Amino acid sequence: MGFGKGCHLHLIDGSAYIFRAFHALPPLTRKSDGLPVGAISGFCNMLDRYVENNSGADAATHVAVIFDKGSHTFRNDMYDQYKANRSEMPEDLRPQIPLTREATRAFNIACEEIEGFEADDIIATLACRAREAGGRVTILSSDKDLMQLVGDGVEMLDPMKNKRIDDDGVFEKFGVAPNRVVDVQALAGDSVDNVPGAPGIGIKTAAQLIQEFGSLEELLDRAEEIKQPKRRQTLIDNRAQIELSKKLVKLDCDMELPFGLDDLEIRDAVADDLLEFLNRMEFRTLTRRIADRLGKEPPAVIEAAPEADAPDVPEDAPIDHATYEVVRDAEALQVWLDRIAATGVVAVDTETTSLDEMRADLVGISLATEPGVACYIPLAHRTGGGDLFDSDALAPGQMPMETALEMLRPMLEDPAVLKVGQNMKYDYKIFARLGILVDPIDDTMLLSYAQHGGLHGHGMDALADRYLNHQCIPIKDLIGSGKSQVTFDRVEIDRAAPYAAEDADVTLRLHRLLKPRLHRARVTQVYETLERPLVPVLARMEMAGILVDRQVLSRMSGTFAQKMAGLEEEIHAKAGRPFNVGSPKQLGEILFDELSLPGGKKGKTGAYSTGADILEDLATEHELPGLILDWRQLSKLKSTYTDALQDHINPETGRVHTSYSIAGANTGRLASTDPNLQNIPVRTEEGRRIRQAFVAPEGRVLVALDYSQIELRILAHIAGIDQLKQAFKDGHDIHAMTASEMFGVPLDQMTPEVRRKAKAINFGVIYGISGFGLARNLRIPRAEAQAFIDTYFERFPGIRAYMDDTVKFAKQHGRVETLFGRRIHTPDINASGPGAGFAKRAAINAPIQGTAADVIRRAMVRMEAATRGIDAKMLLQVHDELLFEVGEDEAETLIERAREVMEGANMPVVDLSVPLIVDAGQGANWAEAH
């Protein structure tokens, strides 16, 4: 049947369908090889629904899906900036594009694209031809650029809202009839497609002018008649630009097409072809549904193929500081916001006066929307130092910070705009202190950490060098170093801008590179559940801080100073001369040269070793080593804790705000810095008193919850040691049980000495035990230690198997894994020499330590929802412990809920064969809570 009267042509805007499917659906990957297929899946579902619903009197007789092809079109020849601010295609989407063509063909729907032409022009030409032939046309799209085609039997259908758009609909949108839509667009321009239009004229004004003058040509010819002087001048001055804009927005209705309308006649799908395609994409549900409808057996499910190598990514233009813009007013900022709204992704970086987020003041913000497209917004740069009177004045050429933040806020909080940062926790906190909650976020540092943990560092300079082959401007070039260092607000704007914008540019490029690789590395779940959600959680903990009683610390410092002075006198007397007790070098000379105590040189530097274990051994020979040990303990407590901690009390909050590095430790553990609150003393009575300085405010208490023996439990599970598992299930003393198994001592006759040995072995196993290490730890002969280990492996052969298997896996794959899929790379595992031993033990330890780290991360992410409604704040994490501050009335409720979260944190992803047990305590200070 030839196309003519009574026929109905449906034209589907394929690209719009794909983008919508891509953005509307969560990332989905093909199981066998990790290929992203979310957009294809959504696209197929839409096509299926389309086919299903296309029935009745209004049904299409002809249909085609039209795609764009190539980025350079005849419009670029007219205007090189056309669609210049259109973002690059997301990396996840790119590989799906060819498959959407295949999908269309699999549905046996005509699939058309012509190199160098936009889909819109093909749609326009087909619509015009169909109209001329006397048929009806429905364009399935919501693109306003297509509205100029409406009328005379051509309609649009917004597939999203299922809303028909006819003449009235177009008038609603543009204020004119469809045949004048291009005139309005030519005047108003389009920021998304980068059509210039007339400056200062939007759709409303344009429609008004066209209504008044009848057409664009008429308007331009009679522009002198316009009453408003400014508007008149704009139209006269920009005539050429407006005429160009019209050419850009006017669709080509008369293209040469290598096919005709008759080729688009509706055909039934070929069942086998369609099912083969869907099955190849591994869409189980859709395959079954369509097979059922077609009355066919669904094809056999495809088995997983081996890991495919990553395809190469296209090369971006090199980083060029000259392309960056300095944004100095609201108008310029608005252009960036429009651009961001169109792309939905932006890299953000803040410049501040300090590395301490709790004291840092915002100085400027940089943004990047695509490679090479970046800007710096200076906000609080000051005029140069030196001049005492002028030094605090704001430098000229900056927009008011309030204005900028209020303009940025909707974007930063917009759930539809992804904010990408490098170490986003920093920027998150800076914005949070200004009342802006940045969400959603991605973090390039964490993307790298999830994929390449153990291979290299994840700082921006390292990542830029490695993945972009680019050396970032060192911050020292701007602010100097050491004594002459200045804060960033003292850097001239023109010097700051290239540095700052570069950071955003680099971050954006890294994101494009690293994000799509997540699924190929099979760590999407790690990133999405263990890394990314932790950013706001840790930010809140750090901002909350813990209350520290300066008085307590100060008094202790005084006491320590006195005791140290007394000890020092005694030490000098015993040594026979005064010397610096804090100098290991001088101490070594006194002990081994002057007093001739036994012990020798050690270390590459040739210096005597004077570590605690050596001094303890020497304590039987002479009184001096014991005194040194006492002095050292006091010195450590004073300098590292009672003195230094006071300097970390924030003057505004009166609290201590640590910072956690999420990507610091290779195993997945957090690390705490500035100050480190994960190594506050607890093992000695004297040290433990420092914890009395960590307090809760009036009416509140500190609650500590810690996992009992979590690493040994995980070892028992992973290695499958029945006796250990049973002991944990029965709640028995695990070290006593081990001792009983090894040495044949009944539990009721267990001595502390035997138990201590078993405990050392249990821990040794976690660390990758060796005879030498155990011997040193227990201070027993090496042969004896080796005998213990042999016995241990005899009683628990599963442990030996775990260690061997893990090392074998590491050698084969260059990495090990936690139960939650975190990958820890072991690049040195195949090294020769002493390094090999280290790498082996690290490989044995990493899955155990790392799984425990994953468990508590999961608990932390879930904690907020689980404790909602309780006036409680999570303050600290110490590897297997969480510390909270809570109103004293609610402490018990908190313990109950937090314990439930922690003990079930492994579920539902990992079902452990041992129970996780959490001990809890509460008190006015950390010593009491523990």
Add this chain to the structure above:
DNA sequence: ACGCTCACG
């Protein structure tokens, strides 16, 4: 800048 020592899990 680096190594030593020692605080924690």
Add this chain to the structure above:
DNA sequence: GACGTACGTGAGCGTA
């Protein structure tokens, strides 16, 4: 067969 060793961190100090 020798080598040198417990795993993972961060901070302060002395020494170059």
